[in-house]
Amino acid sequence: MVNREGASMSQLQSPDVVVYVCANCLPQASTLPRQWKQHDAHVLVRQMPCSGKVDVQYLLHAIEGGARGFCIVTCPKGECHLAQGNYRAEVRVGTVQRLLREIDVEEQRVVLLHCSPRDPAQQVKQLIQDAVAGLCGLAPIDDRSEKTLT
Numbered sequence: 001m002v003n004r005e006g007a008s009m010s011q012l013q014s015p016d017v018v019v020y021v022c023a024n025c026l027p028q029a030s031t032l033p034r035q036w037k038q039h040d041a042h043v044l045v046r047q048m049p050c051s052g053k054v055d056v057q058y059l060l061h062a063i064e065g066g067a068r069g070f071c072i073v074t075c076p077k078g079e080c081h082l083a084q085g086n087y088r089a090e091v092r093v094g095t096v097q098r099l100l101r102e103i104d105v106e107e108q109r110v111v112l113l114h115c116s117p118r119d120p121a122q123q124v125k126q127l128i129q130d131a132v133a134g135l136c137g138l139a140p141i142d143d144r145s146e147k148t149l150t
Helices: 056-064 085-102 121-136 141-149
Strands: 017-022 035-038 041-048 069-074 110-114
Touching: 017 085, 017 121, 035 121, 041 121, 056 069, 056 085, 069 085, 069 121, 085 110, 110 121
Parallel strands: 017 041, 017 069, 069 110
Antiparallel strands: 035 041
16 A cells, blocks of 8 residues: 555654644644654644543553654633543643653653634644654653663
8 A cells, every 4th residue: 555655554654743633623724734744753643523532541552652752732721612621631641741750751742732723723733843843852762761771
């Protein structure tokens, strides 16, 4: 199987950064590419019906799979379209950050952003790209642990 860029699916690498985006917080007619390269990092976007659907297990699985970190984009506080999904996402991000601290991994590998569908599309895109740039600046977890062992 070949993707649009001509790379076979077996050649695609696992993502360095995963961005989980609530579909309700994106401005109308705004789209994010499903994946892109930024600072030599492979960024993968996963759109969700609500940020409250994000699960600690999936977030930790992304880190375990080799991702440097991930970003969760939610609706602004008090403006969730589906009850209190953004509050659930915030609690789950806090849980993941606590678990990362317990295993001596930087909690900055988890970024929580709040965006409104009323925000300009370019502003939302730039906010996400800035968060991804911060995550790309972190050393891969394998490299970080090898340096501390030597």
